[in-house]
Amino acid sequence: MARKSHVQTTINDETVEFLCEPRQSLLEVLRDELHLTGAKEGCNNGNCGACSVILDGRLVNSCLVLGVETDGKSMETIEGLADPDKLHPIQDAFLENAALQCGICTPGFIMSAKALLDNNPNPTEHEVRYWLAGNLCRCTGYDKIVRAVLDAAEAT
Amino acid sequence: MSEKKEYKVIGTRPIRHDGVDKVTGRAIYGADFQITGLLHGRVLRSPHAHARIVSIDTSHAEAYPGVKGVVTAQDLPAAEDKMADLGEGAVNLKYLCDNILASDKVLYKGHAIAAVAATSPHIAEEACELIDVEYELLPPVLEVREAMEPDAPILHENLTTSSLGDEDDKPTNIASHLQHKKGDIEKGFDEADVVIERGFVTGTVHQGYIEPHNATAHYNQDGQLTVWCSTQGAFTVREQLAEILQYPVSKIKVVPLEIGGGFGGKINVYIKPVAALLAKKTGKPVKVLMNRADVFEGTGPTPASYITIKMGAKKDGKITAAQTSLAFEAGAYPGSPVGAGAMCVFAPYNIENVLIDGYDVVVNKPKSAPYRAPGATNAAFGTETVVDELAEELNIDPLELRLMNGAKEGDRRPDGPVYPRIGFIETLEAAKEHPHYTSANGKKYHGRGIASGFWFNIGLESSVTINVNPDGTINLVEGSTDIGGTRASIAMQAAEVLGIPAESVNPTVVDTNSIGYTAVTGGSRTTYATGYAAYEAAQDVVKQMKARAAKLWEVDEDNVQFADGEFSSINGKEEQMSFRDLSGKLSQTGGPVVGRATMDPAGAGGAFATHVVDVEVDVETGKVEILRYTATQDAGKAIHPSYVEGQIQGGVVQGIGWALNEEYIYNAEGEMTNASFLDYRMPTCLDLPMIDAVIVEVPNPGHPYGVRGVGEVPIVPPPAAIANAIYDAIGIRMTELPMSPDRLLKAMGKI
Amino acid sequence: MPVIAIPALIRNLTDGEDSVTVEGATIREVINSLEDQYPGTKAKLCDGDRIHPSIGVYINGVLTRVAMHDPVDTDAELHFLPAISGGGGSS
Known part of the structure; x- marks a missing residue:
């Protein structure tokens, strides 16, 4: 077994330190070492987007990032999105629009939507669809997800 | 049409009760479960599609540092060749066990052979590579028609064709034959002015839920086995574990965690018994997770099929005869949904003369599992395409032809039973009046298609208990895992009875030790049957609370009535008290009130849908673009319309994927060559327009609020509707799924 | 009746009849009545003293x-059809 590396990073505005093997992905670190299980493993090869997090302002599939690569970086995960007393407007919009069924893809979609709205606060429907095309949902047919993101854009 | 009843809660759109947990990442799904001392399991799978296992040597894996235990089929109790009853149906126990860990033969690439428990998932994976398996390779058979040939490679030497009719004792891959016959088929075709006959091929497709299968198991020292997992039915898991492990149900507790999609694919167990065997062997809790390739190669897809459809009609549009042969791939073990396909194939139409033959055929692919209206989509692809062609030949609008022949209350379904009140005609009328259908359609390479579908829906057992809280809220305890918002749709039915807001119900899904038997979340049954149980449990609460009010008011129980959330006395004394206020007085009137109900309702009521789609065909690339989609569906009564729409939209999009892209691609050796989400291409949001879901409400007489299951039927019409639209666009009948660019280019003669 | x-x-066991009127007030009685009229039918519909698990009534x-x-x-009116399990919509 390879020696573990010490990594210091910022997650949801908190400094976090962890040890990880060089082969462990960021997704494994988040879930197995830090118990931040909001990011989900759907495919482990960057096709489904269920593990989406925002790393230094950029939307990434955490299954395609190594844990050791996050040293000195800053990331946002689904667990950091809501305030203690209120949800983020994207989260509210997902609930209002019934934009989730089983909910397994939901954290990934919300993080992708957050990255989109951070970059483009007033997207068109096509831009929303283009931006979210890296996230797979098998339950909803996407209709209500797209509406939720458009609603969230209006609310923010 | 719809019977207009006034409801306070039903038909509204409250925020779902589990919503906040699911948008904040706090909800615990199967793979998220953690427990102290956890080991990680990994399954070794067959690289071959068909081979005899000569030997398995696990010694190198067992010696690998970090490995705590290795199991093979030897660790399973010897399975008898007998039928095991598993709630929803009967299963051959040897087949069930052999699909968990192969004992003598591997029957598909991905077939589980052995499993390792180790201190990390990586070590378990590495140790799997150290297991030496010696195989004697056998030729695979991968296609249903080839598997039916007399000289085809045989999967099971002792399999003979079972049939209600004469038995044949020759080894075969045809596991069963079924038949429905109505009227005189020859006479029916003789009467027809137009007869169309075509053959259809559908590909192997996967349910495609985003969450891979998972299980964590632990044996206590007292023999109590606990399994934490995501599943469509905790009790079904308990039954399967009891049969496979030959262990008493009383010693098994299954804890259903949140589930990331199922669509029928999370009813059968795969790695749950393996986790239990590893836990037994190591004395530690063991978590086993599948990766995506495991899911594609090791879990049930829905079968590929070959279907012939022959239909005849008179000039006036009357369909006089319909005949079909449905050959479905069961996968490695018998049990395809051909029975359901046979039930649904001509179900939307009232036809006097029908002959339906169905064949369940084993092939060297993973054992098929239910997938949303299993069998019905395959069948409807054939029927609805031929109906479209009949309409064209007869020069009748395809929607009108369906209206002329559509099944109504009192008509006899082709397999025999007479329909109760159904809403097929209403879905056709809703489609006909929709601005989509009346809009212009005529641009070059643009086309419009319609198709309809039927799914019978099921009832089965559900249990609900309701605990009344002193503040007028209730805690509702249920056993139906919530895959698509059913906590809300079940809670709303109890709330309606009690005259309280949906938010005053706390629904909780509990483990198998904590609620009465509840069948799977599947068959479009949950809002119907568990909702019915919630309705009855709430009625039980009302009955008990009437007695409490009677006590308080010192009147006879019969003189207390309940309406709109208020108890009041009749016949003399003027008393009134809200549900909430009376809830606060339970401790003074005899203690807690617990309502309970168990149901096994028979009147699920079938569901019908009619879809309209516009497509554009790119004649250079063969790509089909969905321009506009409208789905009308009879929901009976939509409890939470947003989630009904969601079911429709989701089903439609799965149907679009099945129609245009999705299929297992095999090489000659029987290896699936596209076992990833990159190469098995499910629709993304960029591939789609908004899906207009139109809810039609023809109340189901078999439910107090008229609910019909809505989850399954929306996947049935899309492939045929899209095929009909492609025909309208380019004049070519596509008879093979998926209608992918290469198949379109071939059909257009471009490659 | x-x-x-x-x-x-x-x-083939009922001389081609597609429906048969039987006597009986329970499932067992009607199946026995059918068996009396057309021997061999009960064995097709039942597995011992229960409805065959592959049949839905x-x-x-x-x-x-x-x-x-x-x-x-x-x-x-009774139909004996292949038992089919439901699949999974998502609810």
Whole structure:
């Protein structure tokens, strides 16, 4: 077994330190070492987007990032999105629009939507669809997800 | 049409009760479960599609540092060749066990052979590579028609064709034959002015839920086995574990965690018994997770099929005869949904003369599992395409032809039973009046298609208990895992009875030790049957609370009535008290009130849908673009319309994927060559327009609020509707799924 | 009296009849009555003293989970069809 590396990073505005093997992905670190299980493993090869997090302002599939690569970086995960007393407007919009069924893809979609709205606060429907095309949902047919993101854009 | 009843809660759109947990990442799904001392399991799978296992040597894996235990089929109790009853149906126990860990033969690439428990998932994976398996390779058979040939490679030497009719004792891959016959088929075709006959091929497709299968198991020292997992039915898991492990149900507790999609694919167990065997062997809790390739190669897809459809009609549009042969791939073990396909194939139409033959055929692919209206989509692809062609030949609008022949209350379904009140005609009328259908359609390479579908829906057992809280809220305890918002749709039915807001119900899904038997979340049954149980449990609460009010008011129980959330006395004394206020007085009137109900309702009521789609065909690339989609569906009564729409939209999009892209691609050796989400291409949001879901409400007489299951039927019409639209666009009948660019280019003669 | 619709594949046992009027007030009695009229039919529909697990019973058009002792109305129409499990919509 390879020696573990010490990594210091910022997650949801908190400094976090962890040890990880060089082969462990960021997704494994988040879930197995830090118990931040909001990011989900759907495919482990960057096709489904269920593990989406925002790393230094950029939307990434955490299954395609190594844990050791996050040293000195800053990331946002689904667990950091809501305030203690209120949800983020994207989260509210997902609930209002019934934009989730089983909910397994939901954290990934919300993080992708957050990255989109951070970059483009007033997207068109096509831009929303283009931006979210890296996230797979098998339950909803996407209709209500797209509406939720458009609603969230209006609310923010 | 719809019977207009006034409801306070039903038909509204409250925020779902589990919503906040699911948008904040706090909800615990199967793979998220953690427990102290956890080991990680990994399954070794067959690289071959068909081979005899000569030997398995696990010694190198067992010696690998970090490995705590290795199991093979030897660790399973010897399975008898007998039928095991598993709630929803009967299963051959040897087949069930052999699909968990192969004992003598591997029957598909991905077939589980052995499993390792180790201190990390990586070590378990590495140790799997150290297991030496010696195989004697056998030729695979991968296609249903080839598997039916007399000289085809045989999967099971002792399999003979079972049939209600004469038995044949020759080894075969045809596991069963079924038949429905109505009227005189020859006479029916003789009467027809137009007869169309075509053959259809559908590909192997996967349910495609985003969450891979998972299980964590632990044996206590007292023999109590606990399994934490995501599943469509905790009790079904308990039954399967009891049969496979030959262990008493009383010693098994299954804890259903949140589930990331199922669509029928999370009813059968795969790695749950393996986790239990590893836990037994190591004395530690063991978590086993599948990766995506495991899911594609090791879990049930829905079968590929070959279907012939022959239909005849008179000039006036009357369909006089319909005949079909449905050959479905069961996968490695018998049990395809051909029975359901046979039930649904001509179900939307009232036809006097029908002959339906169905064949369940084993092939060297993973054992098929239910997938949303299993069998019905395959069948409807054939029927609805031929109906479209009949309409064209007869020069009748395809929607009108369906209206002329559509099944109504009192008509006899082709397999025999007479329909109760159904809403097929209403879905056709809703489609006909929709601005989509009346809009212009005529641009070059643009086309419009319609198709309809039927799914019978099921009832089965559900249990609900309701605990009344002193503040007028209730805690509702249920056993139906919530895959698509059913906590809300079940809670709303109890709330309606009690005259309280949906938010005053706390629904909780509990483990198998904590609620009465509840069948799977599947068959479009949950809002119907568990909702019915919630309705009855709430009625039980009302009955008990009437007695409490009677006590308080010192009147006879019969003189207390309940309406709109208020108890009041009749016949003399003027008393009134809200549900909430009376809830606060339970401790003074005899203690807690617990309502309970168990149901096994028979009147699920079938569901019908009619879809309209516009497509554009790119004649250079063969790509089909969905321009506009409208789905009308009879929901009976939509409890939470947003989630009904969601079911429709989701089903439609799965149907679009099945129609245009999705299929297992095999090489000659029987290896699936596209076992990833990159190469098995499910629709993304960029591939789609908004899906207009139109809810039609023809109340189901078999439910107090008229609910019909809505989850399954929306996947049935899309492939045929899209095929009909492609025909309208380019004049070519596509008879093979998926209608992918290469198949379109071939059909257009471009490659 | 109850009527049993005869599954297509066993109509060879009923001289081609597709429905048979039977006597009986329970599932067991009607099946026994059918067996009396057309020997061999019971073995197709039952597995010992229970409905064969691969068969679903429809009473008056509705799939009904019945046991042999369950009552049957005098005007009931019974179908014995292949039992099919439901699949999974997501709810």
